[in-house]
Amino acid sequence: MLHLLEYWAARLALFGVDLLPPAAASRWAGWLGSLWWTADRPRRRVAISNILRAGVAGDPAEARAIGRAATRHMGTVLVESLKSALVLDDPDRVRVRIPDDVQAVLEDPDQGLIVVSGHFGNWELAGQWLSRYKPVAGISRPMNNPRVQELALSRRPRHGFRMIPKYDPDPGRFIKLLGDGEILALLVDQHARQGLDVPFFGHPAKTHTTAAMLHLVTRAPMCFATCRRAAPMTFDLTLSPLIERQRSGDRSADVEAILLALNGLLEEAIRRDPDQYLWGHRRWR
Amino acid sequence: MDGEGTAGMLDRLRDVLRDNAVEERDWDAVAPETTIESLGFDSLTILDVLYDVEEEFGIALEPKQVVKTRTVGEIVGLLQQHGA
Numbered sequence: 001m002l003h004l005l006e007y008w009a010a011r012l013a014l015f016g017v018d019l020l021p022p023a024a025a026s027r028w029a030g031w032l033g034s035l036w037w038t039a040d041r042p043r044r045r046v047a048i049s050n051i052l053r054a055g056v057a058g059d060p061a062e063a064r065a066i067g068r069a070a071t072r073h074m075g076t077v078l079v080e081s082l083k084s085a086l087v088l089d090d091p092d093r094v095r096v097r098i099p100d101d102v103q104a105v106l107e108d109p110d111q112g113l114i115v116v117s118g119h120f121g122n123w124e125l126a127g128q129w130l131s132r133y134k135p136v137a138g139i140s141r142p143m144n145n146p147r148v149q150e151l152a153l154s155r156r157p158r159h160g161f162r163m164i165p166k167y168d169p170d171p172g173r174f175i176k177l178l179g180d181g182e183i184l185a186l187l188v189d190q191h192a193r194q195g196l197d198v199p200f201f202g203h204p205a206k207t208h209t210t211a212a213m214l215h216l217v218t219r220a221p222m223c224f225a226t227c228r229r230a231a232p233m234t235f236d237l238t239l240s241p242l243i244e245r246q247r248s249g250d251r252s253a254d255v256e257a258i259l260l261a262l263n264g265l266l267e268e269a270i271r272r273d274p275d276q277y278l279w280g281h282r283r284w285r
Numbered sequence: 286m287d288g289e290g291t292a293g294m295l296d297r298l299r300d301v302l303r304d305n306a307v308e309e310r311d312w313d314a315v316a317p318e319t320t321i322e323s324l325g326f327d328s329l330t331i332l333d334v335l336y337d338v339e340e341e342f343g344i345a346l347e348p349k350q351v352v353k354t355r356t357v358g359e360i361v362g363l364l365q366q367h368g369a
Contacts (some may be wrong), residue, residue: 169322171331172352179349213332217339218348251336 007147014151017079022086025079026232033075037068040280047071047279054201054267056274069275073229080233081124087233088159094129095230099241105221106133112178114222115239116211118189118266119278126227126237127185131160136183138163139174139210141190174210178220185225186211188262191285196252198259201267205283212258216247222258224265228273240265294342294361294369301341302357305333317358342369 013032017025037044047067048060057063080087087093098106105111115130117123127136140163143149153163164173177184188208195206215222224240245258270277295317303312308325315324326334338360339346344367354360 166328168328171321171326171328174328175331175348175352179352210329210332213329213336217332217335219345247336249340251333251340
């Protein structure tokens with residue numbers, strides 16, 4: 001029953017998004033985000049606690065302000081992802097910085113690329129934009145509500161971008177994708193029950209090791225991406241230079257070194273724009 | 286798959302598989318014809334296995350070739366091709 005209610009609420013929200021012009025839809029989604037911030041007390045507490053622990057706010061009042069702005073931001077991210085066709089081909093809407101070494105990989109059809117990011121800015125738009133070079137597969141955990149999941153997938157602009165489930169009977173499919181010269185996009189900032197403890201804002205956080213292991217095993221190049229929201233429907237997409245790690249024979253040390261680098265890059269982006277990060281996730285457990 | 290070299294290689298491969306096991310099973314019963322799919326590895330643990338196989342045998346495998354293998358015996362064959 002709850003799933004059905006969520007599904008119709010999502011349909012209603014999408015109806016509003018479709019009806020309004022982009023700027024108004026974006027404002028509407030921001031307002032929905034504010035409402036969510038007010039209504040979802042448990043999530044709000046997690047967000048404030050995370051912001052304070054990360055040290056990006058000096059006191060609880062500032063943490064609340066950042067948390068509210070970040071929740072508004074997530075609302076706009078949803079709308080801007082749904083209306084991404086309006087910005088993807090406009091160089092004034094997506095300003096891109098790609099280092100030469102990454103550019104060379106993107107232009108080589110035989111070369112796979114691991115692109116890592118976090119729930120910062122508009123991460124999905126980054127994947128969609130990069131799909132102009134080669135197919136992009138974004139790894140995602142299935143939503144708890146299969147009806148909403150189906151709805152979300154049906155609304156995502158395709159281009160060369162697709163979502164693939166995190167769990168699948170074929171254990172070698174990530175390796176195959178990279179071998180076929182595709183981009184594999186991963187978000188590494190969710191709590192990973194079986195992950196490695198790696199400092200995130202100075203505090204140990206269980207971190208997914210998949211990206212690091214894929215790099216070490218397939219030797220596919222890897223970079224970190226951020227897609228910062230600079231203004232309504234305007235973004236700065238920045239890719240880091242290639243992150244390379246030679247295997248030392250000590251798997252844990254190799255993985256930890258890579259994850260430290262990735263977490264560091266994500267922290268850097270969040271410190272610059274803390275109101276563009278998904279703080280409501282229980283990252284430290 | 287004849288010869289002591291192959292048998293010894295299979296033993297070492299079994300050890301790597303056992304070290305990365307995600308489910309209980311009789312690893313001594315793993316034979317050349319055992320399918321990789323039946324061993325219960327997922328997309329993350331298979332990476333651990335590949336890392337450890339390369340470290341154990343001191344070779345660098347071509348990942349695209351590895352994912353084409355269907356059985357344990359085919360992996361041993363691949364290791365032999367790479368001079369392990």
